[in-house]
Amino acid sequence: MTIFQTLNPAPVSLLYVPGHKGRALSKAKQLPADMLIIDLEDAVPAELKADGRLGAAGAIREGFSGKYVALRINGPDSPYHAEDLSLVQQVRPDIIVLPKVDHPAVLDGLATPADVPLFAMIESPTGIFNAQAIAAHSRVAGLIAGLNDLAHDLRLPDYRDRSAMALSIQMIVLAARAAGILAYDGVYNAIDDASGFAMEADEGHRLGFDGKTLIHPSQVDPCNQAFAPSAVALDDARAIVAAFTGGAERFEGRMIEDMHVDSARQLLAREALRDERRRGIAQQ
Ligand SMILES: CC(C)(COP(=O)(O)OP(=O)(O)OC[C@H]1O[C@@H](n2cnc3c(N)ncnc32)[C@H](O)[C@@H]1OP(=O)(O)O)[C@@H](O)C(=O)NCCC(=O)NCCSC(=O)C[C@H](O)C(=O)O
Numbered sequence: 502m503t504i505f506q507t508l509n510p511a512p513v514s515l516l517y518v519p520g521h522k523g524r525a526l527s528k529a530k531q532l533p534a535d536m537l538i539i540d541l542e543d544a545v546p547a548e549l550k551a552d553g554r555l556g557a558a559g560a561i562r563e564g565f566s567g568k569y570v571a572l573r574i575n576g577p578d579s580p581y582h583a584e585d586l587s588l589v590q591q592v593r594p595d596i597i598v599l600p601k602v603d604h605p606a607v608l609d610g611l612a613t614p615a616d617v618p619l620f621a622m623i624e625s626p627t628g629i630f631n632a633q634a635i636a637a638h639s640r641v642a643g644l645i646a647g648l649n650d651l652a653h654d655l656r657l658p659d660y661r662d663r664s665a666m667a668l669s670i671q672m673i674v675l676a677a678r679a680a681g682i683l684a685y686d687g688v689y690n691a692i693d694d695a696s697g698f699a700m701e702a703d704e705g706h707r708l709g710f711d712g713k714t715l716i717h718p719s720q721v722d723p724c725n726q727a728f729a730p731s732a733v734a735l736d737d738a739r740a741i742v743a744a745f746t747g748g749a750e751r752f753e754g755r756m757i758e759d760m761h762v763d764s765a766r767q768l769l770a771r772e773a774l775r776d777e778r779r780r781g782i783a784q785q
């Protein structure tokens with residue numbers, strides 16, 4: 502089985518849940534997030550790392566009915582890395598999220614099960630410059646933008662200013678697409694700002710991300726909505742596929758060619774898979 506079959510359909514809404522927060526882990530079971538990323542890194546204070554691992558182990562063993570489960574471990578330079586790795590061996594999450602990946606060489610030496618794919622977080626200027634090689638590494642199934650850390654390393658006066666990170670954000674999407682893997686947008690910190698979240702999620706969709714990483718239950722539904730194709734887009738895709746006969750054609754006032762039909766087919770196939778998965782989960 503390839504890493505892509507493991508994640509088919511690709512998740513759209515990826516919610517971080519700190520490993521030491523029992524109530525949040527329970528609540529996460531009821532939420533319509535496609536993937537939970539149980540965090541052992543920055544959301545868990547140093548003195549609670551052991552609690553974080555215990556919480557993560559219990560929650561993963563209990564299961565999250567139909568959701569993909571990822572574990573964000575502490576990186577190889579961290580004193581918590583070795584114990585996080587033993588947890589990975591015990592619980593075998595669907596995905597390992599590795600933070601602050603700056604060089605592909607970090608992935609070569611990583612003692613995680615070879616058949617558990619990685620999402621590599623790109624969160625530094627060096628990571629941005631090496632994103633292409635990181636994305637091309639055989640263990641990597643996706644990239645995640647870590648924009649809080651990136652804004653910090655770039656010394657941005659305002660970490661909310663995505664325009665100051667536009668080039669970096671697009672390099673993450675480019676690197677993922679060049680390698681044929683998934684790409685996820687960073688988190689939106691202002692948890693009470695629903696309209697700001699909706700705008701940023703929509704922007705992430707338009708930039709080509711497969712979905713967005715999230716930090717609060719209130720962001721899950723708006724994320725799913727932002728990345729769902731509209732009824733108009735689905736109708737358009739069906740009409741393009743039905744109308745196309747080959748070469749360059751006029752279709753409803755615009756030119757269509759092979760690549761437009763291919764995009765339309767991909768959109769319809771993704772939506773069909775997501776529908777099937779939603780029905781499967783509802784029946785559980
Ligand atoms: C951001 C928070 C610290 C806010 O906490 P709080 O104000 O306590 O939340 P609420 O009172 O609004 O919570 C309401 C209920 O929802 C549950 N909850 C909250 N967050 C989550 C969650 N993420 N998943 C599931 N459930 C959640 C609460 O338990 C309440 O439920 P109940 O008690 O039953 O009423 C907090 O939301 C939080 O901790 N979020 C996750 C933070 C996190 O994981 N951060 C690390 C990843 S982000 C990052 O590192 C980005 C990257 O690396 C970068 O560099 O950019």
Ligand SMILES: [Mg+2]
Pocket residue numbers: 543600624647648649650
């Ligand atoms: Mg980070």
